[in-house]
Amino acid sequence: MDIHDYAQINPPQRLLMGPGPINADPRVLRAMSSQLVGQYDPAMTHYMNEVMALYRALFRTENRWTMLIDGTSRAGIEAVLVSSIRPGDKVLVPVYGRFGHLLCEIARRCRAEVHIIEVPWGEVFTPDQIEDAIKRVRPRLLLTVQGDTSTTMLQPLEQLGAICKQYGVLFYTDATASFAGNPLETDAWGLDAVSVGMQKCLGGPSGTSPITLSPQMEAVIRRRKCVEAGIRTEAHQDGEDEMIWSNYFDLGMIMDYWGPERLNHHTEATSALFGARECARLILQEGLDNTIARHQLHGEAMLHGIQAMGLEIFGDVKNKMSNVLGVIIPDGINGDRVRKLMLDDFGIEIGTSFGPLHGKVWRIGTMGYNARKDCVMQTLTALEAVLHHLGFRSPQGAALQAAWDRYGNGSH
Amino acid sequence: MDIHDYAQINPPQRLLMGPGPINADPRVLRAMSSQLVGQYDPAMTHYMNEVMALYRALFRTENRWTMLIDGTSRAGIEAVLVSSIRPGDKVLVPVYGRFGHLLCEIARRCRAEVHIIEVPWGEVFTPDQIEDAIKRVRPRLLLTVQGDTSTTMLQPLEQLGAICKQYGVLFYTDATASFAGNPLETDAWGLDAVSVGMQKCLGGPSGTSPITLSPQMEAVIRRRKCVEAGIRTEAHQDGEDEMIWSNYFDLGMIMDYWGPERLNHHTEATSALFGARECARLILQEGLDNTIARHQLHGEAMLHGIQAMGLEIFGDVKNKMSNVLGVIIPDGINGDRVRKLMLDDFGIEIGTSFGPLHGKVWRIGTMGYNARKDCVMQTLTALEAVLHHLGFRSPQGAALQAAWDRYGNGSH
Structure with missing residues (x-):
């Protein structure tokens, strides 16, 4: 290799309007470019405590254990799963898209006995469907996806906490795709654990995963306590339940690292933490309700624009996440060719789809820093131009007008 | 909470001269502040391929599977361990410090049958000691730590590959603390897997972990292949060995994500990847041998300075890592008070120690961006001043002169 072939990093300018990752807010990138401090520096532990408080506000929870896992949303x-599922535990997973399958997959690797209920892609579950399955399976945990980007659907969770409580089931949701763009009430909805990622509505880069754990979930994890040999002292005592079969993901140890004992575990990914702090700070400055409303506004403007172009929407629109949209690729149009022209000639990325929807649906996101009017208008214009170029006829300017109408300046 | 209490990120200026994390090179932080691109953007996959090539050069290997794990060095x-150790496999761990215990701990959570040999902290193993244990235990894997920051020792690895080959043992090392500051020859030394972290001699922030896998290790992992349900097709076939009991750390899936199939797994932590790319690029521009020599030079200048102050060094100096130094806290001096004065009044962080060395040994690092003359001179000056203030007598200026002597400008 010749090192001179490796230039300074200089990524091309992209407007990322897919299902995520999206462009990071420049203020988050600037926060991440701050110089480091030591992992036990008072300044660092103060920042860690601040991050806990900021994410409590975003998760709408009083949960003490609200912190970051150093890895992507999947981490x-x-x-959460490996720390809470004991081998042989029964879990119930309502699957309505690819990320439900992912929960099954991860639960299986935790040696869970995995039970699945399914609805067709594009739909969500009623609380009754889930309650019936709980009565039948009697799982220890209910594992849900709040927003499955593979189908763009948003599973209503409001009523599930009470059902879980009634049957003594721990209630988890993966809210990576939906968080901060759609309502989520950890405490009011009775959630025992929530995990999210940065690269969607939070407006940061992938790389750290905020989670929150209820006191009940904490107790479950504490019963599996196992302090590692290299740092354990006589004061440390193991729990009565089977140990957690991962060190990196042992939430008991991660709590002891974030808690007052500051027991060494990993070396906190400081730059990612700085980024996560800034994402939360920006949203709370805007006001979380305002951030959610902003996603609603720009998501609807995009939706109306796409519909006005004569394109059809995938799935049940009334159960859609606000921040992403499945667009059915019209007959006679090559979906990948459209995406390539959008990227190459306009610098705009829209998403393809997984599995059964691959080649049939584009996914268009309006999230985080890109939940903005200019992003919506540019994307609609470019898509209309590309589709027209490839022979798909739509009323000229109708998409833009529909978006303008939604923005309330239709008289332009 | 009142969001106005949360100011823009503004960490205090610190010179991090502990055992890591250290200050990131500002050029790395600038690279990390670059805007994102989509995870399958041609620009992104090109950067991923470049990262593979750059780290092959740093690891001194031809291994195809040289890539990043999205998490800290512990990830x-x-x-590596969860992907290679099948439950019940015998592993041998030579333990000479805290991070050897960590390997045991992680291996135990992979359900390995863990066999340990130990030497006192401050020493390392001879090849004979390790060969004898291999003959006795007949492990499937030998798990080593190249440089254990807890003791500052560097385990010689050169001769272990041939021994492992003779007995059919897979050979892994955790080189987090030593990498790029001390020689490591993946291929020449017959290593089957190496993992490292960013926050030591590589000069970046913690958060992503470069690894390399030999073709033999690849084969071991491929035999445990298990494509996840959400993305598997009829063309995918599982392997004959027991599956890997983690999804996030399944190296087979991570290979398929970094390889030409680009099979979706996690969403790559783009900012961390940009940082890792810049760390490697800077070192290869300097020349890896020059980087190692620079660590040798500044490490020795620090060593000579500390010795000239009349302080004693912990452990066997001839087996020390070049980039970190254990300093025995003199009688009558409160080690934590010294560290606090260094931090509060000089903005310089030096390290405490783990376990049996806690309160007895400081650890002082000269690594990555901080393997520089000005960092060495500032640290020595501040330490001399603080120790003098607390009543420890050393010849005035002797530390500085010893360092200057090592730098070859002793006539100043």
Whole structure:
């Protein structure tokens, strides 16, 4: 290799309007470029405590254990699952898209006995369907996905906490795709654990995963306590339940690292923490309700624009996440060719789809820093132009007008 | 909470001269502040391929599977161990410090049958000691730590590959603390897997873990292949060995994500990847041998300075890592008071120690961006001043002169 072939990093300018990752807010990138401090520096532990408080506000919870897992959103999922599922435990997973399958997959690797209920892609479950399955399976945990980007659907969770409580079931949701763009009430909805990622509505880069754990979930995890040999002292005592079969994802140890004992575990990914702190700070400055409303506004403007172009929407629109949209690729149009022209000639990325929807549906996101009017208008314009170029006829300017109408300046 | 209490991130200026994390190179932080691109953008996959090539050069290997694990250095360790150790497999761990215990701990959570040999902290193993244990235990894997920051020792690895080959043992090392500051020859030394972290001599922030896997290790992992349900097709076939009991750390899936199939797994932590790319690029521009020599130079200048102050060094100096130094806290001096004065009044962090060395040994690092003359001179000056203030007598200026002597400008 010749090192001179490796230039300074200089990624091309992209407007990321897919299902995530999206462009990070520049203020988050600037926070991440701050110089480091030591992992036990008072400044660092203060920042860690601040991050806990900021994410409590975002998760709408009083949960003490609200913290970051150093890895992508999938790391947060696995940390919760491997720390709470004992081998042989029954779990119930309502699957309505790819990320439900992912929960099954991870639970299986935790040696859970996995029970699945399914609805067709594009639909969600009623509380009754889930309650019936709980009565039948009697799981120890209910594992849900709040927003499955693979189908763009948003599973209503409001009523599930009471059902879980009635049957003594621990209630988890993966809210990576939906968080901060749609309502989520950890405490009011009776959630025992939530994990999310940065690269969607939070407006940061993938790489750290905020989670929150209820006191009940904490107790479950504490019963599996196992302090590692290299740092354990006589004062440390193991729990009565089977140990957690991961060190990196042992939430008991991660609590002891974030808690007052500051017991060494990993070396906190400081830059990612700085980024996560700034994401939360920006949203709370805007006001979480305002952030959610902003996603609603721009998501609807995009939706109306796409519909006005004569394109059809995938799935049940009334159960859609606000921040992402499945667009059925019209007959005679090559979906990948459209995406390539959008990327190459306009610098705009829209998403393809997984599994059964691959080649049939584009996914268009309006989230985080890109939940903005200019992003919506640019994307609609470019898509209309590309589709027109490839022979798909739509009323000229109708998409833009529909979006303008939604923004309330339709008289332009 | 009142969001106005949360100011823009503004960490205090620190010179991090402990055992890591250290100050990130500002050029790395700038690279990390670059805007994102989509995870399958041609620009992104090109950067991923570049990262593979750059780290092949740093690891001194032809191994195809040289890539990043999205997590801290501990994530890299667990990914290698959980992907290679089948439950019940025998592993041998030569333990000479805290991070040897960590390998045991992680291996135990992979349900390995863990066999340990130990030497006192401050020493390392001879090849004969390790060969004898291999003959006795007949392990499937030998798990080593190249440089254990807890003791500052560097385990010689050069001769272990041939021994492992003779007995059919897979050979892994955790080189987090030593990498790029001390020689490591993946291929020449017959290593089957190496994992490292960013926050030591590589000069970046913690958060991603470069690893490399030999073709033999690849084969071991491929035999445990298990494609996740959400993305598997009829063309996918599982392997004949027991599956890997983690999804996030399943190196087979991570290979398929980094390889030409680009099979979706996690969402790559783009900012961390940009940082890792810049760390490697800077070192290869300097020349890896020059980087190692620079660590040798500044490490020795620090060593000579500390010795000239009349302080004693912990452990066997001839087996020390170049980049970190254990300093025995003199009688009558409160080690934590010294560290606090160094931090509060000089903005310089030096390290405490773990376990049996806690309160007895400081650890002083000269690594990555901080393997520089000005860092060495500032640290020595501040330490001399603080110790003098607390009543420890040393010849005035002797430390500085010893360092200057090592730098070859002793006539100043």
